[in-house]
Amino acid sequence: MDTERAWKLLIGGEWIDPAGGTYPVIDPNDGTVVGHAPEATSAQASDAAWAAREALSRWRALSAEERGNRLARLADVIERMAPSWLELVQAETGSVTSIAKGLQVGGPMIERFRYYSRPINVDEDVAPMPAEAGALGPAGLIAATVKRHPVGVVACITPYNMPLVNVAGKVAPALAAGNTVVIKPAPQDPLGVLLLGEAVAEAGLGDGVVNIVTGSGPEAPAALVASTDVNMVSFTGSTAVGARIYADGAATMKRVLMELGGKGALVMTEDADVSAACMGIATTWGLHSGQICTAPTRVICHRSILDQTVEMLKTFAGFMKVGDGRAPDTIVGPVITEAHRDRVEAFIAGGVDAGATAVCGGARPDLPGYFVAPTLLADVTPDMEVVQQEAFGPVVVVLAHDGDDEAVALANDSDYGLFSYVYAGDAKRAYEIGSRLESGNVALNTVQPHMYAPFGGFKMSGIGRDRGKWGIEAYTEIQAVNWLS
Numbered sequence: 001m002d003t004e005r006a007w008k009l010l011i012g013g014e015w016i017d018p019a020g021g022t023y024p025v026i027d028p029n030d031g032t033v034v035g036h037a038p039e040a041t042s043a044q045a046s047d048a049a050w051a052a053r054e055a056l057s058r059w060r061a062l063s064a065e066e067r068g069n070r071l072a073r074l075a076d077v078i079e080r081m082a083p084s085w086l087e088l089v090q091a092e093t094g095s096v097t098s099i100a101k102g103l104q105v106g107g108p109m110i111e112r113f114r115y116y117s118r119p120i121n122v123d124e125d126v127a128p129m130p131a132e133a134g135a136l137g138p139a140g141l142i143a144a145t146v147k148r149h150p151v152g153v154v155a156c157i158t159p160y161n162m163p164l165v166n167v168a169g170k171v172a173p174a175l176a177a178g179n180t181v182v183i184k185p186a187p188q189d190p191l192g193v194l195l196l197g198e199a200v201a202e203a204g205l206g207d208g209v210v211n212i213v214t215g216s217g218p219e220a221p222a223a224l225v226a227s228t229d230v231n232m233v234s235f236t237g238s239t240a241v242g243a244r245i246y247a248d249g250a251a252t253m254k255r256v257l258m259e260l261g262g263k264g265a266l267v268m269t270e271d272a273d274v275s276a277a278c279m280g281i282a283t284t285w286g287l288h289s290g291q292i293c294t295a296p297t298r299v300i301c302h303r304s305i306l307d308q309t310v311e312m313l314k315t316f317a318g319f320m321k322v323g324d325g326r327a328p329d330t331i332v333g334p335v336i337t338e339a340h341r342d343r344v345e346a347f348i349a350g351g352v353d354a355g356a357t358a359v360c361g362g363a364r365p366d367l368p369g370y371f372v373a374p375t376l377l378a379d380v381t382p383d384m385e386v387v388q389q390e391a392f393g394p395v396v397v398v399l400a401h402d403g404d405d406e407a408v409a410l411a412n413d414s415d416y417g418l419f420s421y422v423y424a425g426d427a428k429r430a431y432e433i434g435s436r437l438e439s440g441n442v443a444l445n446t447v448q449p450h451m452y453a454p455f456g457g458f459k460m461s462g463i464g465r466d467r468g469k470w471g472i473e474a475y476t477e478i479q480a481v482n483w484l485s
Contacts, residue, residue: 001034001087009038009214010197012051013207019044023216025191028094028334029324029369035088037190040213045184045223048211052153052180053229055208060150060178064119067176071117074203078196079110085195092189093163094334094369096325099288104164105192108451112168115452116176122148122472131484140484148476150178151255152231155224157245159236160186160336161291161392163193170234170257171210173471182211182230184221186237188336190214225249232256232475239416239460246463257464257474259293259456261390262418265411266296267433269404270304271425273445274312280421280447281396282316286332286374290344290394294419296447298387300410303400310359310378310398317360317374320394323367334369335393341370344393351377351386351397361394382413390416404433412438417458421447440465 007022008015018038025034040048059067082105090100126144133139156170163185174181185193193212200210213220224230225248232255235245239260246256268277284295301309325333335341341364348362361375374394380387387397401407411420420439424430427444434442440457443449452468466474 001091003033003035005035007035007038007191007194007214009040009044009048010194010201010210010212011044011048012054012211013201016044020215023187025092025189026337027091027369028336029091029326031338031369034091035191037187037214037216040215040220042219042223045182045213045220046227046229048182048213049153049155049224049227049229051208051211052182055206056152056180059175059180059206059209064176064178067178068117068119070203070205071113071172071175074199074205075110075113075117077199077203078113081195081199082106082110085192088195089164089189089192090325092191093160094325094336095288096330096333097328100325103162109164109168112165112172116172116471120176120469120472122469122476126480128485137484142482143485144480144482147479147481148177148473149479151475151477152179153229154179154181154232154234154475155184155221155230156181157184157221157224157233157235157237158186158193160188161288161293163189164196166236167193167196169466169471170236173466174234174475175205175209177472177475179232179475180209182213182224184213184215184224187214187216221245222248225254226252228252230254234475235259242462257466258462259418259466260460260462261416262293262295262457262461263298263388263390263414263416264294264296264419264421265298265300265414265437265439266421266423267401267407267411267437268299268301268305268309269407269424269429269433270302272302272305272423273425274305274308276445277423278309278312278316280423281313282320284447285317285396286320286394289332289335289372290374291335291392293390293392294441294449296419296421297391297396298411298414299396299398300401300407301398302407303402306398306400310376313376313396313398314360317376320374322365322371322373324369332371332374332394334371336370338370340392341372344372344391344395347386347389347391347393348375348377348395351380351384354381354384356380356384356386356397382410388414404429408433408436415460418456418461419443419449
């Protein structure tokens with residue numbers, strides 16, 4: 001891994017020196033420097049938006065089949081190049097090896113480009129309606145069809161937890177729909193995304209079709225949100241930042257797609273399979289150190305199985321070895337930065353100060369990086385901050401309920417509604433409970449999502465849906481074409 005490499009910005013098909021200098025990218029395992037990322041200025045972000053605007057007419061004029069062919073070619077290039085990215089991406093994200101190989105630079109990123117390289121028809125017809133003769137014209141049947149057109153230039157502002165997968169999840173459908181893009185990756189781990197830019201260049205998508213600007217502060221993304229060359233912002237990140245983007249983009253009527261915070265509830269009825277539920281919780285509890293927006297961090301457990309559930313979760317936590325993500329036996333690696341570790345610790349301490357019991361975890365591991373031990377809090381109340389707000393770390397809270405109505409009320413007592421779960425002995429009952437949850441996604445007796453079902457949140461968890469055909473629709477404008485027959 002070359003820590004002295006001079007990284008550049010991708011603008012209009014050229015690699016450009018950053019006008020704002022560079023900033024260090026830190027390995028959260030040990031605090032060492034992975035490399036120095038380019039610091040784009042506001043002007044360079046605006047240049048990237050202009051380059052995407054210049055490329056738009058050429059890209060959207062291609063047939064959907066030809067755009068798909070180029071996306072398929074990009075997928076092939078990524079598949080060939082990605083193994084060489086592993087060391088760098090693992091270092092900057094802090095991922096354990098299984099996550100780095102399987103998610104960060106593995107199949108899901110490549111599959112998103114392959115999926116959207118195939119034709120997906122989102123046009124549709126509207127049933128004809130009779131029209132009487134009148135001032136607007138003669139009698140007849142009014143027919144209509146619904147066409148979808150690309151929005152234009154899309155700014156893709158992406159998070160640090162799954163940088164490459166998230167970029168692929170935005171860029172692939174946006175390009176398939178005929179848009180051009182400017183990518184602004186999270187400041188904590190942008191270098192892998194710049195490597196993706198090399199694959200884009202080799203695949204020959206076309207100059208300016210994909211542009212990448214990086215930076216440590218708000219200047220570059222703010223310039224993209226304000227730019228009149230940008231038609232849409234696709235953002236994944238915190239609700240607070242999403243709200244600012246939404247407000248700032250209103251002046252130019254930006255279309256938005258936002259996947260924001262989550263505080264996933266997992267409801268367990270008295271007849272739930274406790275082992276299966278706890279296994280599901282444990283799987284996501286330590287996954288990428290809890291930096292997963294869909295994680296079931298609020299366990300809402302029937303009182304009759306509360307003690308059994310708490311004890312089993314404590315047992316699972318004992319098997320989650322915390323340490324350097326590159327060590328073969330590590331289950332839970334570091335969180336992304338020192339500041340984020342401090343934030344997660346503050347959530348835990350606040351809960352304990354308010355009366356919660358730390359069943360396990362709660363103390364900082366004696367390690368050089370930014371580590372948080374898997375923490376289970378019992379004796380919590382619904383009003384506690386650690387229950388209401390997203391910690392984005394390996395922290396799970398357990399609340400008791402005495403029946404389905406109370407469980408649903410507790411689950412819905414949240415500003416968020418991204419992903420919720422139900423474990424029940426009866427599938428019909430699980431479905432009925434799930435249908436009452438204020439959540440964009442619900443999983444029944446599993447924590448496994450369908451990767452091409454629509455994904456997005458209720459309430460403060462976001463606006464819009466992506467994945468599957470909904471991913472294409474998210475990056476299009478609707479045009480109704482009417483005629484008299």
